[in-house]
Amino acid sequence: MKTIIEPFRIKSVEPIYFTTREERKEILAAANYNAFAINANDVLIDLLTDSGTSAMSSNQWAGIMQGDESYAGSSSFFRFEDSVRSITGMPNIIPTHQGRAAEKIIFTILGGKGKFFISNTFFDTTRANIEFSGAEAIDCLCREGKHPTIPAPFKGNMDIDLLRKLIIEKGASNIPMLMITITNNSGGGQPVSMQNIKEVRKICDEFNIPLYIDACRFAENSYFIKLREEGYAKTPVPEIANEIFSYADGCTMSAKKDAFANIGGFLAMRDLDLATRCRNLLVITEGFTTYGGLAGRDLEAIAIGLQEVMDEHYLQYRIRSIEYLTNKLIAAGVPVMQPAGGHAVYIDAKTFLAHVPVDQYPGQSLVCALYEEGGIRSVEIGSLMFGKYDAEGKLIPAQMELVRLAIPRRVYTQSHIDYVAEVIIEVFNNRHELTGLEITEETLLLRHFTAKLKPISSSTIQ
Secondary structure, three states: OOOOOOOOOOOOOOOOOOOOHHHHHHHHHHOOOOHHHOOHHHOOEEOOOOOOOOOOOHHHHHHHOOOOOOOOOOHHHHHHHHHHHHHHOOOEEEEEOOHHHHHHHHHHHHOOOOOEEEEOOOOHHHHHHHHHOOOEEEEOEOHHHHOOOOOOOOOOOEOHHHHHHHHHHHOHHHOOEEEEEOOEOOOOOEOOOHHHHHHHHHHHHHHOOOEEEEOOOHHHHHHHHHHHOOOOOOOOHHHHHHHHHHOOOEEEEEOOOOOOOOOOEEEEEOOHHHHHHHHHHHHHHOOOOOOOOOOHHHHHHHHHHHHHOOOHHHHHHHHHHHHHHHHHHHHOOOOEOOOOOOOEEEEEHHHHOOOOOHHHOHHHHHHHHHHHHHOEEOEEEOHHHHOEEOOOOOEEOOOOOEEEEEOOOOOOOHHHHHHHHHHHHHHHHOHHHOOOEEEEEOOOOOHHHOOEEEEOOHHHOO
16 A cells, blocks of 8 residues: 555745753643643644644635625625535525524524433533523443443444433423534544434434434544445545435534634524524624624635545545554554544543543543643543533543543644654653642633643552
8 A cells, every 4th residue: 555645735835833841841730731721832732633734725825815805795605605505505604603603593592401311422512502402411421432442333433222212211392403523533533424314314204303413523424424325435525414414404504614714613404494593693793794703815715625625536535544543553452432533633541541530530541641742732531621510520431531542634734743652651650750730720611721731649549
């Protein structure tokens, strides 16, 4: 197999600022052991997120110069609308400044006390917007998706039997929406099969419940279907994407992911009455219906990026890049989510730091260790992000303790990724020296963004 090269040439660069280990120890302490509080200039390789961190193409930059900044009826909006509609087939397209704004609108309208929303796995902002409305968010991940190091082709799937049981238990009339996240970000960036989407659609029809897609990484999921699902090997990615959305009543999207944009998102749906209610709320909170909190230049960048992302040469490179890092770590014995996901490598922190209890946040401890060792910024997706407390204040841990290294699109080269692997392996070889953390300050919702922590003395670890 020949080397899979980047399907692009580098036209502009920005500097990386180097720090010493001693400097990074001080930076971590000043940030209260929360990577979100670290100044970006103090990060060597930033894998905190792939959201809004992609490199835009020369065509996107050219499109920005065509941005029509008219308050109403911008020509940039209509190009944006046409691009979204060509992929989703949805008649009602509502621009927003990012994905969580779309979530805020739809869950404000459909949510409320006594309501339940079910997904394969809700991501943090989605869950927060549901809970802020007073409703409950329930994950319904397939069994194989709960075992990080055991490979399976579609570990992002919904558990169909459990889904049916939950609908009967909660009552279909109390469930305004089912949502499938593609790829399943909190579940390790794992894809969802077309067959699973069809099965969920069938249940939605049976119980008269709308189905929405969290479409942040729709192109990557479509490419996984082409690679792994029978009958799709010769189907172009745009056609696979069209079929996915044909089973949905609506979708939300952060265009900061698979649209290569630095900001933006949208809400799309078939129901005109619901779309009218959403647009009314949009005008109050985001902006007029043809810009939705975005500049015309951003609408142009998204419209172009949505088409570029479905190029199969790019998608082959993208998926193989994630596999490359995953396989290097597996060869060194590092416990990672298998098989490789679409946009990130996920380390199984519960296994990596088996000596650190879950109530001492092993994932966050690993995040700090990777930064201290090599200036790599990552994010915990475990009990710091998703943990709850019971009536006695005891932690109810997340299903998995993961550390996500999200790879920005078209940003880093193979030598950067080799460096990342070397740092992770070095930390793994010295993992028994790491201790846990405790929270000293937190907020009620999305605590991982702003929480303050401190190390626990090694003498307290059992």
